[in-house]
Amino acid sequence: MSPMNVVVCVKQIPDPAAPGSLDPTTRTLDRSGKLILDDSDSYGVEMALQLAGNVDGSEVTIVSMAPNGETSGLRTALAMGAAKAILVSDDALAGSDALSTAKVLAAAIRRAEPDLVIAATESTDGYTGTLPVQVAELLGMPSVTFAKSVSTDGSTVKVERQTEAGYDDVESPLPAVVTVTAGVVEPRYPSFKGIMAAKSKPVDVLSLADLGIDPSQVGAAGARQEIVDVRAAEERASGEIVVDEGDGAQRIVAFLEQLKVI
Amino acid sequence: MDRIWVLAETGEQGPTPLTLELLTAARGLASTVEAVAWGTETASLAGPLGEFGATKVYDVGDLGGALPGAPVASAMAALVGQGDAPDAVLVPASYDGRDVAGRLSAKLDRPVLTNVTGLTEADGSLVTEHPVFGGTQIVAARFTAAGPGIFVVRAKSFTAEPAGGGPAEVVAAPAGDVGATGAARIVDRHVEAASGPKLDEAAVVVSGGRGLGGGEHYAMIEELASLLHGAAGASRAIVDAGWVPYSHQVGQTGKTVKPTVYVAAGISGATQHLVGMKGSKNIVAINKDQEAPIFSVADLGIVGDVHKVLPALIEALKSRG
Ligand SMILES: Cc1cc2nc3c(=O)[nH]c(=O)nc-3n(C[C@H](O)[C@H](O)[C@H](O)COP(=O)(O)OP(=O)(O)OC[C@H]3O[C@@H](n4cnc5c(N)ncnc54)[C@H](O)[C@@H]3O)c2cc1C
Ligand SMILES: Nc1ncnc2c1ncn2[C@@H]1O[C@H](COP(=O)(O)O)[C@@H](O)[C@H]1O
Helix, strand or coil, rough: CCCCCCECCCEEECCCCCCCCCCCCCCCEECCCCECCCCCHHHHHHHHHHHHHHCCCCCCEEEEEEECCCCCCHHHHHHHHEEEEEEEECHHHHHHHHHHHHHHHHHHHHHCCCEEEEEEECCCCCCCCHHHHHHHHHHHCCEEEEEEEEECCCCCCEEEEECEEEEEEEEECEEEEECCCCCCCCCCCCCCCHHHHHHCCCHHHEEEHHHCCCHCCCCHHCCCEEEEEEEEECCCCCCCCECCCHHHHHCCCCHHHHCCCC | CCEEEECCCCECCCCCCHHHHHHHHHHHCCCCEEECCCCCCCCCCCCCHCCCCCCCCECCCCCCCEHHHHHHHHHHHHHHHHHCCCCEEEEEHHHHHHHHHHHHHHHHHCCCEEECCCEEECCEEEEEEEEEEECCCEEEEEECCCCCEEEEEEECCCCCCCCCCCCCCCCCCCCCCCCCCCCEEEEEEEEECCCCCCCCCCEEEEEHHHCCCCCCHHHHHHHCCCCCCCEEEHHHHHEEEEEECCCHCCCCCCECCCCCEEEEEECCHHHHHHHHHHCCCEEEEEECCCCCCHHHHCCCCEECCCCHHHHHHHHHHHCCC
C-alpha cells in the first residue's frame, strides 16, 4: 500500500466553556479571545493519525482558516502527531459565510495534494454542517458524511455511515472527503514530547493573495447573507420543583393523570 | 414569493414527517410548491406529496446505490441551469438533506442558511430564525444576493397539515454525469431493531442521561417509555459512552422532539440538550442535584435519585394495569 496524504480540517474556536456572545455591531460570534482546537475536530485528527499510522511514509496535514494568525489549536493537533499545518489567515476573511470559507479551505487543501480529507460532521460553534460537502464539491471529490468508522486500503475508503435506521456500509474511491461524528475514536492526549516537538513543526501561513483568491469575493465584503435581528428567546417558566420524600413517583403519576397521558 | 422547491425524502412509509412539514411551510410562503425526489418508488409519492401541496415532483430516479448528495444536487442544478430556478429551496436537516444542500450550494454558488427553525416573508425575501446559545437567543437572517436561497430546516419547526391537493405531476429530472463526485456507493444497509413509536413522533418521550450511572440501567428508561406508549431518548453523554445508539440522541446534534410530555432522568440540562426538547408541552425532570439547569425548564421537577424514583414510578404504572 502506497503512502497517503491525509488532510484534516480543524476549526479553532473560542473556548465553548466560556459563555459565548455576539459582537453587538457585526452580530457575528465574538472570536476575539484565545482560540482552541474544536473538540469535534480532535476525533478527525485522531482518525487521520490512526489511518496514516497504518502505512509507512503517510503524513497528516492540518488545514485551518482562522483570524489573527491564530495557531494555538493547530499546535494541539501537531502535538497529537500531525506532521505539518497550513493556516489561512487574512483580515479580509472576517465575516465569511460557510461557502466562502469552503472556497478558501478548498484552495488550501488542494496544495496538500490529499488522498483523503477528514472533517467533523459539524463544528461546535458554527454547526452549519455543510462546509465539508461544499469543499468536496469544489475539489471535485466524492464525500461520505456521518462516519462512525473509517478504514482504507489506500485506494478505497470504507465507512460505516450513520443513518436514521442504523448505519450503511459505504465505499468510495480516493481521493474523498469523509466527515466523522464525535465518539468514533478516542482522541489521544498530546504527550510532553509531542508538545515540545509541535513547537518546531512547519506551519505554512497563507494569505488570500497566496491562494489567488479575490478579497472582495469572501469575508464580509463577499457575504451574501446577513443577520437582521437578534432577540432573546421566549423563556420557559419553570414549574414546581419538589424534593423527593418517597412521594416523587406519586407526584409524577398525578401530573400525568392531570395531563390525561395515563 | 412565486415558487419554492422542497427536497422530499422518503422513509419506509412514504415521505418523511419533516418533508411534509416543509411542504406545509412552503405552501404558506409561495404560490407554487414543487418537490424533488429520488429512488425507485417516486411514482407512488405523487399522491402523498400532492396532498400536502406539491403540484410537481421532479424525479431524479434510481440512484443505483449512490449516496444522494451529488446526483440529486446535480439534477437540481441542471433544472436551474435550464432557467427553471425557484425562489427558494427548502431542505430537511437530515443526513442526506445536508449533503444535497452543501453540493447544491457549491454548484449554484449560493450560500446556505442552516439550522433554520422558522421562516417568514418580509419585503419579498425569506427571513429565517435560528436558535443560538442553546436556544436562549434567536437570530433572524436572510440572503442578500440573487436566489435561489438554500435553507436547511430542522424537524418540528412547522406542523404538517394536508392541503387536500390531488396527485402531483411527475417529471423526470435526471442527474446527468456527476463524475468522481458521485462515486460513493452504499454496499450494505444495517437496520437497528426498534419498537414502539419513533422518537420524533411519540407523544411521550422518556430520556436518560449519565445520572443513570451505567448502560445497564437504561432498561428502566425503555420500560417506562413502553408503559407510557412513548419512545426512549438519551443525552449525548450516554450516546458517546456507547450505552445507546446515536438514533436516540436528543439535542442540537441529535433529534428535536416536541412531545406532550418529556421526562428527563439523570440529565443535567446542558444548553445543547435543552435546544432539542424545550419545545415539549410538558417537562418532567428527575435529578439529584437541585441546581441542575434542567429544572429551569421543568413543569414538574423531582429532586431525587433516579434509582429510587424510576423503579417506584414503573411499579405505580404497572399496578394501574
Ligand atoms: C457541539 C456540541 C453538541 C452537543 N450536542 C448535544 C446533543 O445533541 N444532545 C445532548 O444531550 N448533549 C449534547 N452535547 C453535550 C452536552 O453539552 C452535555 O455534555 C450532555 O448533554 C450531558 O449529558 P448528561 O446530562 O447525560 O450528563 P451530565 O451533564 O454528566 O449530567 C448528569 C446529571 O445526572 C445527575 N445525576 C447523577 N446521579 C444521579 C442519580 N442517581 N439520580 C438522579 N440524578 C443523578 C447529575 O446531577 C447531573 O445533573 C453537545 C455538546 C457540544 C459541545
Ligand atoms: N475555519 C475552518 N477551518 C478549518 N476547518 C473548518 C473551518 N470551519 C469548518 N471547518 C471544518 O468543517 C467542519 C464543519 O463545520 P461547520 O460547517 O461550521 O459545521 C468543522 O468541524 C471542521 O472540520
